[in-house]
Structures are given as structure tokens and as C-alpha cells.
Amino acid sequence: MDSTPAAYVLRRGQYDQPGEKVEAAVLSALPPMPKNAPRNRLGLAQWLVDRENPLTARVTVNRLWQEVFGTGLVRTAEDFGIMGEAPSHPELLDWLAVEFMESGWDVKHIMRLIVTSATYRQAAVLTPEKIERDPQNRLLSRGPRFRMDAEMVRDYALAASGELSPKIGGASVKPYQPDGVWEAVAIPVSNTRSYQRDSGEALYRRSIYTFWKRSAPPAALETFNAPTRETSCLRRERTDTPLQALVTLNATQFVEAARVLATHAFVATGGDDEQVIQYMAAHLLCRPLRGNEEAMVKKNQQELLAYYSAHPDDTKALLSVGDAPLDSTVPTPQLAAWTMTCNQLMNLDEVLNK
Structure with a gap:
């Protein structure tokens, strides 16, 4: 007896009015399936990566x-059809697609190729001529500059401070989140009525592992335009709002990361002001501070040190943010001052933008 699933064209869409029987196939407007490919999911997979079907690679x-780069060669990444936008550099797109297939579909190879290219390594500096001739950088006249995605903003702060967990895989985690976010939208019998945050390593896992409740998504990620996950999203919005600054300046995850990085910097350098500043700059900016920049940071740190030396309660409140243990070898007023200095550096455009 034939066990092949049967499908029919339904007359006027009515399930009880089957018409012509149809078989598994791809749309006629697309390249045909390989001749010897089975008409099942295996055959579909073979068709997707077939050299005669370059759409997947492109x-x-x-x-x-x-x-x-922030924008694809085809701006409409979700639509390669006639309603989508034509590629800005069609030959480059074709070449990359062929290189991708010939490399054995090696994603790392393509990413390395892109980021080591002269195009990517251009300065992001704008000039009047570039603004006039290439305002959207579609001609790739300069290097890309745009704010990192929500997950990257959080993960970068954790990575710079040394807190980011290297663990791969595992169950979802519940990091720091404002109180009452779930409770405001939950029904009484819901199994996600209350948010019980994790502790230990789970607080510092990559953002991709964060537990996601669609009716109450993680506030920090949502503020930075993370998709709702209710529908597919291939191009994220990028907005700039005061709420984003409030997150990176005040959210527990970021204040704690600043304190941890400040502690590492102080301990590693023996507390030498100039070395502490350059240590933090190296971890956050990946470059040393210039003379005038270092002078500004040092002056600000001295003002903060004077404030926290005179306000022990504020010092205690600041250093109590987050679960990471305090290093008793670092004087608390100095640690508070360096924490706020580091927090300010973490909020520079150069840190939040790639």
C-alpha cells in the first residue's frame, strides 16, 4: 500500500473539495530540484545547496x-525578489556567493574575508565630499559605523570586564532584570508569573541564552531594539533614545561590570592612576588614550574620588550593586571612583558603536 502523503488543490480552498493531486516540488520560478534528489526533506536540503541554485549562497x-556593515549589498535582506532592492554591487555579491560555495559553505572563511578586506578596514571618517556623493555609504566609500545590536552591547560589557561565561549550550538563564516586569502582565495561574533571577555563572551567560517571555521581554534588550520574536526579523531597527543611556549607565549588569573591570585594573596595576586608566581603555576601546583624553579622565576620577571619600553611604550603595564579590584589598572610595569612571568610559560612542 502506498504510504506517500497525498496533497490536493482544494477547490475554492474548501478542505472537503479536493481537486488535482500535487507532488512535492519547488516553485517553478526557482531553479528545479536536482534530477536524482528524492522528493522529501533530504531532496529539499540538496536543492538548497545545489550549485545550480545560487540563491541560498547569495x-x-x-x-x-x-x-x-550594517546594511546588506541587497538592502532588503528579507526580499531578493522583484519587489526587493537591487544589489549595490552585483558582481561582488556573485563573487562572494561563489567563494562561499567553493569554500565548502565555510561561514568563518567568509567573515574573515570580509573583516580583513580593505573595504571594511577603511576609516569611518566623514568628509563633505562623501556626504554629498555617498550619504548612505552604499558606494562603500568609508568604513561602517553603527550601534551594536542589543545582545552585543550587553555581552561586550561582560567580556570587557572578564565576567562573560565561556559556556556553550545549556538551559535558558534569567539574568538581572527590573523587579515586577513579569508580574505586571502575568495571569495568576501562569508558570511564568514571577521572575526568579538566577545566581552565579548564569548571570553572566551570553545574551543568546536569556529566557524570553514574549509578553514581557528582557527590558534592557528590548530598549536596544531587540526583536519581539513574534515574527521573523531580518533587519533590526536602530533607534537612539534616552532610555538606552539609562540602561548602560544604571542597569545592574552594566554597573557591576564597571566595578569588576575597575577592580581588575586597580589590582593589575597596583593602583597607579595612569596605568589604571590605560588598562580600562585597552579593554573597552582596544587602544590607549591620547594625552588630552587621559587628562580629562584623570581629572574626572579625582573629582569622583573626592565625592565618594566624603559620602560613605553613596560609596556603599554603589559597590553593593550586583552579586560579584568585592575585593577587600581595594579601598572603597577609590573603587567607587574608578567604578564610575569605568562606567562613563563604557558609555562612550566608541564603545557602543562598531
Whole structure:
């Protein structure tokens, strides 16, 4: 007896009015399936990566380009059809697609190729001529500059401070989140009525592992335009709002990361002001501070030190943020001052933008 699933064209869409029987196939407007490919999921997989069907490779390398440059060679990454936008550099898109296939579909190879290219390594400096001739950088006249995605903003702060957990895989985690977010939208019998945050390593896992409640998504990630996950999202919005500054300046995860990085900097350098500043700059900016920059940071740190030396209660409140233990070898007023200095550096455009 034939066990092949049967499907029919339904007359006027009515389930009880079957018409012509149809078989598994791809849309006629697309390249045909390989002749010897079975008409099942295996055959579909073979068709997706077939050399006669370059669409998969083109779409993939375009998304990788979008990840690095902020905008794909085809701006409409979700639509490669006639309603989408034509590629800005069609030959480059074709070449990358072929290189992707010939490399054995090696994503790391393509990403390395893109980020080591002369195009990517250009300065992001704007000039009047570039603004006039290439305002949207579609001609790639300069290096990309745009704010990192929500998950990257959080993960970068954790990585710079040394708190980011290297663990891969595992169950979802519940990091720091404002009180009452879940309770405001939950029904009494819901199994996610109350938010019980985790402790230990779970607080510092990569953002991709954060437990996501669609009716109450993580506030910090949502503030930085993380998708709601209710629908597919191939191009994120990027807005700039005061709420984002409030997150990176005041959220527990960021204040704690600043304290931990400040502690590492103080201990590693023996508390020498100039070395502490350069240590933090190296971890956050990946470059040393210039003379005038270092002078500004040092002056600000001295003002903060004077304040926290005179306000022990504020010092205690600041250093109690987060679960990370305090290092008793670092004087508390100095640690508070360096924490706020580090927090300010973490909020520089150069840190939040790639």
C-alpha cells in the first residue's frame, strides 16, 4: 500500500473539495530540484545547496555582509525578489556567493574575508565630499559605523570586564532584570508569573541564552531594539533614545561590570592612576588614550574620588550593586571612583558603536 502523503488543490480552498493531486516540488520560478534528489526533506536540503541554485549562497553572504556593515549589498535582506532592492554591487555579491560555495559553505572563511578586506578596514571618517556623493555609504566609500545590536552591547560589557561565561549550550538563564516586569502582565495561574533571577555563572551567560517571555521581554534588550520574536526579523531597527543611556549607565549588569573591570585594573596595576586608566581603555576601546583624553579622565576620577571619600553611604550603595564579590584589598572610595569612571568610559560612542 502506498504510504506517500497525498496533497490536493482544494477547490475554492474548501478542505472537503479536493481537486488535482500535487507532488512535492519547488516553485517553478526557482531553479528545479536536482534530477536524482528524492522528493522529501533530504531532496529539499540538496536543492538548497545545489550549485545550480545560487540563491541560498547569495542570501547567506548578504546577511553576513549586513551583520558587518550594517546594511546588506541587497538592502532588503528579507526580499531578493522583484519587489526587493537591487544589489549595490552585483558582481561582488556573485563573487562572494561563489567563494562561499567553493569554500565548502565555510561561514568563518567568509567573515574573515570580509573583516580583513580593505573595504571594511577603511576609516569611518566623514568628509563633505562623501556626504554629498555617498550619504548612505552604499558606494562603500568609508568604513561602517553603527550601534551594536542589543545582545552585543550587553555581552561586550561582560567580556570587557572578564565576567562573560565561556559556556556553550545549556538551559535558558534569567539574568538581572527590573523587579515586577513579569508580574505586571502575568495571569495568576501562569508558570511564568514571577521572575526568579538566577545566581552565579548564569548571570553572566551570553545574551543568546536569556529566557524570553514574549509578553514581557528582557527590558534592557528590548530598549536596544531587540526583536519581539513574534515574527521573523531580518533587519533590526536602530533607534537612539534616552532610555538606552539609562540602561548602560544604571542597569545592574552594566554597573557591576564597571566595578569588576575597575577592580581588575586597580589590582593589575597596583593602583597607579595612569596605568589604571590605560588598562580600562585597552579593554573597552582596544587602544590607549591620547594625552588630552587621559587628562580629562584623570581629572574626572579625582573629582569622583573626592565625592565618594566624603559620602560613605553613596560609596556603599554603589559597590553593593550586583552579586560579584568585592575585593577587600581595594579601598572603597577609590573603587567607587574608578567604578564610575569605568562606567562613563563604557558609555562612550566608541564603545557602543562598531
